[in-house]
Amino acid sequence: MGWFNKNNKAEIKIKKSEDTEKFISPNFCFKIGGEAGFGIMSAGVTFSKIASRSGYYVFDYAEYPSIIRGGHNVMQTSISSEPIRSQLRHTDLLVALNQETIDLHKDELLENSGIIFDNEKDMKLEGIPKGVSEFGIPINKIARDIGGSEIMRNTAALGAVMAVLGGKIGHLKDLITEEFSNKKPEIIEKNHLVCQAGYDYALEHYKDKVKNVLKQKPKLPSQIVISGSEAVALGALTAGLQFVAIYPMTPISGILHALALYQEEYKFIYKQPEDEICAVNMAIGASFAGARAMTATSGGGFCLMAEGYGLAGISETPIVIIEGMRGGPATGLPTWTEQGDLRFVLHAHQSEFPRIVLAAGDIEEAYHFTAKAFNLADKYQTPVVVLTDKQINESHMGVKAFNTSDYNIDRGKMFLTKDENYKRYELTSDGISPRSIPGVGNHFVANSDEHTEIGYSDEEAKNRLEQMNKRMSKLDTCAKMDMEKPVLYGPNKADITIVSWGSNKGAILDAIKEFNNVNFLHITWMNPFPSEVVGNILSSAKFVLNIECNYTGQMASLIKEKTGYEVNESFLKIDGRPIYAEEIVEKIRKLL
């Protein structure tokens, strides 16, 4: 039986149980909240980078509604001296730029937590737990008087944060300089003065309450702080992306933002299409002409791409599609996370064609799988989908800088010489035919109709069988040549084996650190599916707990379909919020 959280409030309210306490040390959770338009997200990322530059591991997570001004935005960063891969439920330092932040998040504060608020505004602190340190800072006044605009309130607040956490103000100033490098020097200077004033005020008034959370440690070698969307963009650039068309949509717009800026420097094309139908067809056209091509969307946009998905399949045109899942059908929960599209991408489009579907579990996998997807697409001449979700796309994590030079570009069976007997869809033992491109001199037809080896439309039964068998056999070749086994994390023998996929990976890895008798099987290849390995591991496990962010347990049913194995229990979450490590710990404790 699944576990459903019907009440958002219950999600936010945390129990100050032993489980929660476990996560307090060595982890620290910073949270900043305010109205949309207050620069909450940029302040949050700045904090993550400061923590990273101060020598800590970081993971951040943003919650916001689907509007630009007004509405509650909040960003939190978990920092730790040990690797950390998910967001935490409690808050150690809350920065409240408006009253709503206090009202909505005061229950997350623990004894010894702290709250920074504007003591010149009439902010009500009723209900704050006992023992919480209160840091009143005239945030707006500092921004207005010293910076000349309240827009710098997030800078003033971050200055105070640096003081109460014992951090180096220089890191904040450096980041301001980098952030505004294209702006006038006065803007940088004003922001520097504002953050210094926030810092000075906090030190002057609260010197005895300073906690050395951000005390400079030796720097983590080559750590970068990057979002999943940015990692996808970097993966694509590593793989030699040449053409990308993306229609904006949460949570994947970050991919196009990261790419569009660098198209001249790295010599590729980003084009904004009129819709996702155009996006996928443009990318297919570019790929047919020889370019490494990609598109990205969320579930709603993928509905429109379903048609082009199958076109790439039957015309055997390589294409990479990033599908960043968000909550709900139709418009649903646009800015929240979910894992509801697994079955959709496995079955979308009429009839059958070979599709390769990978699901990234974290930001590093988002990079590696995107890069890998380009080689797989070219090699198997078919669409490759990389599933991500809002939790991956829009969170940032401190990761070791990607080694981009290690990647080998494999264009597969490219055929670029002129040959009078060339056959685009030649029958071959591995199902993969030589791929030529327009302009080489070889005649062929890429055809959405069933077609002959040349590509001419043809509906004869024998030809249909040959071409269908040829195409579908590419999946068998892929399973043999390229499919990777899922990783089993934790001890080989365990009392509970968790099976999961996608972004739950982070919270599960953070949770199982608490136990020595729980392991975790993370599945990343959805099609082809590593049936044998998954079946063997699960059928020899003592107790299997499946964890997913969807209603019906799509992975559990896929496992049953592919292996015959039925999981013992599913822990399912569908409220748009990601799984928290604390929830998993509580669940495991109940089961043990």
Next chain:
Amino acid sequence: MTLKKDLKTPIDINWCPGCGNFGIWKAFSDAAVEKGWDNTNTVLAAGIGCHGHIVNFIKLTSFEGLHGRAIPLACGIKMANSRLNVFVFTGDGDCLAEGGNHFINGARRNHDITIILHDNAIYGLTTGQASPRSPKNKKTKSTPDGNHDEPIDPLRLALSAGATFLGRVYAGQPKELKEMMIAANEHKGFSVVQILQPCVTFDKLYTHQYFRENIYQLGNDYDFTSREAAFAKTFEWGEKKIPVGIFYKVDEPTNESQISQIQQKPLIKLPLKRNLSKLLAKYK
């Protein structure tokens, strides 16, 4: 050099005898021979409808895509390899119903491609339903009481959307059609050639005879650089007053001419391997 025999394929042509598509096919073949369009320099994209079969009858590398989606395919092809002549074969249903959004936005972006619009004002392949070009009150299988809807004028639509070359020809004018296709291809920008193409099986109104009797050639006194004049001309239709010829032709920057990274070499010739260390440093 392209010879007529080089363009022959082993596939039997399956259009109805007398279909306007034969004229389009022949004119395009003649243009290819005259201009040397071959598999080193030319590519075709087609949608779905009777028109789309043309890719089986001309031995030039083609992509027969989805219904209504040939224009985005062609845009992608042109951006990937801007040295190719890119032709889109499309029908009135394909281009104006299913693919209307792509027609508008392709024109707006002024991609350097040529749209060959087979306009028979009916759905032929699906055996005779109304199309966006079917006249009001026309009875078809889908409009047994007469069509309630106004037809779209594709040239007026393309003009308002930003296309930079607009021409109209009747499928029974082989020489004019060939010349129009060449002129449209040579024009840098989104070129639309509307071809009045009788469907001899499902339409008894827009017949060969009808067009022979009712078209007239735009004269030397017509200023095809005037947007206003072109707009006015698109409203002319009916007995003895169907204008054919170049409606509009202006030079504007194309989508492809504005992408700096493909001005020296086509996209597919640019290096895939990149040094990303500078970009990585931004995430420190």
